[in-house]
Each structure stands twice: as C-alpha cells, then as structure tokens.
Amino acid sequence: MGHDPWTALRARAEAVREAIERRLGIASPGPLEEAPEGRGLFAIAAFAYAKELRRAPAEIASEAARTPVEAPFVGLTASGEATARNISSAAVWTGSAKIAEFSPQDLLQRFGLPPQPTSDPAAFRRATVDTRFDVTKDRAELAGLVLAIDETTITGRFALRARAIWSAAAAEISYVSL
Numbered sequence: 742m743g744h745d746p747w748t749a750l751r752a753r754a755e756a757v758r759e760a761i762e763r764r765l766g767i768a769s770p771g772p773l774e775e776a777p778e779g780r781g782l783f784a785i786a787a788f789a790y791a792k793e794l795r796r797a798p799a800e801i802a803s804e805a806a807r808t809p810v811e812a813p814f815v816g817l818t819a820s821g822e823a824t825a826r827n828i829s830s831a832a833v834w835t836g837s838a839k840i841a842e843f844s845p846q847d848l849l850q851r852f853g854l855p856p857q858p859t860s861d862p863a864a865f866r867r868a869t870v871d872t873r874f875d876v877t878k879d880r881a882e883l884a885g886l887v888l889a890i891d892e893t894t895i896t897g898r899f900a901l902r903a904r905a906i907w908s909a910a911a912a913e914i915s916y917v918s919l
Contacts, residue, residue, distance in 0.1 A: 754783040761785065761805045769793060816851050817843050823874075833877050840870040845890065867891050879903045 751773070758773045767790055776784035787798035787805065794801060806825040821838035845868050846856045859865055868890045872883040882900040889895075 750782065757808075758783075758785050761808045762790075764808045765790060765794065765801065765804060767793060816848065817841070831877065833875070835873075835875050837873045838870075839872075840868075842867055842869050844868070864891055 755773055758771070761767075762770055771785055771789040774784050774786070776782055785805070787801040790796075790801050791798045803824070807822055809820065809822050818841040819838055820841070821836055823834055823836035826833045826835075845865050849856060857865055868888070870886075870888055872886040875882045875884065880900060880902045882898065884898045885896075886898055887894065887896050
C-alpha cells in the first residue's frame with residue numbers, strides 16, 4: 742500500500758494538538774476532529790478544556806493559537822507562531838514562519854522535477870525563508886520576507902488578493918544581495 746497523505750497529515754495534526762495541550766497544562770487529552778467546512782482541516786474544541794482549566798474558551802483558543810510548533814512538509818522543516826482572531830466570523834491569521842535550511846535542488850527532485858543546471862555544482866544547495874504573514878479569506882500577505890539562497894539574500898513582500906477566485910498576485914523585491 743502506498744503513502745496515505747491524509748493519515749500523515751492527521752498524525753501531524755495530533756502532534757500539534759499534543760503540543761497545545763502540553764502548553765496549556767491539560768491533563769485529559771481532547772479529541773482532534775475534522776473542522777467544519779471552510780474552517781481548515783482539523784479542529785480542537787476549546788470548550789472541552791474550559792472546565793479543566795477554569796478559563797473562558799476564547800482565552801484558551803487564543804493561547805492555543807500562539808503555541809509554537811514545528812512541522813515537516815515535503816522534507817522542509819517549518820517553525821513559527823500563529824494567532825487567530827474572529828474565527829467564528831471573519832477569521833484573520835497573523836504570525837511568523839521560518840523554513841530551516843534546505844536544498845532547493847533536492848526539493849525540486851522530491852516534486853519529480855530535474856535538478857536545475859548550474860555552472861557551480863555547489864550552487865542552489867542552501868536556502869532558508871523567514872517571513873511574517875497575514876491571511877484572511879480575501880487575501881494572503883507575506884511581509885518582511887527574507888529568502889536566502891546560497892550567498893544571495895532577497896527581501897520584500899508577496900501578496901495574493903481574491904477576486905472571483907484567488908488569482909491576483911503581487912511581489913515586491915526590495916533588496917537583493919549578491
């Protein structure tokens with residue numbers, strides 16, 4: 742049987758749930774459930790923790806959203822922090838994210854693409870990403886974006902804005918160090 746990405750994603754979500762429960766000091770683990778349509782993939786109910794912690798569910802959810810987690814994705818290791826506001830009406834997700842050093846050549850191969858030819862065999866072998874983000878249902882923006890590839894650093898911002906569908910993109914490069 743082949744790799745089941747849904748099972749792998751659910752296992753990762755369970756690890757995030759466990760990290761949240763450790764941060765909150767939860768003694769009785771709560772269930773990880775599929776989120777309601779339009780609310781992401783998975784959810785944990787802050788109401789389940791409210792009685793044990795003797796705190797308001799909104800306060801618990803706010804603290805849970807700030808729990809730092811690391812998540813491997815297609816061989817990348819990402820870490821960061823996210824805060825969610827207005828989840829029940831017009832959700833706004835803000836935070837920061839970092840992708841630890843990785844090889845862009847190796848990443849291309851993991852997606853079934855050939856390595857990019859370079860005159861220097863050591864080129865395109867080291868990259869990192871560091872950014873702040875702000876996401877709503879209508880837009881996604883990466884601000885303070887720092888992309889480092891080998892000895893080159895690119896800084897700027899990247900934004901997507903919704904129209905009938907997510908289709909408009911804008912990128913601004915403010916600095917390139919070669």
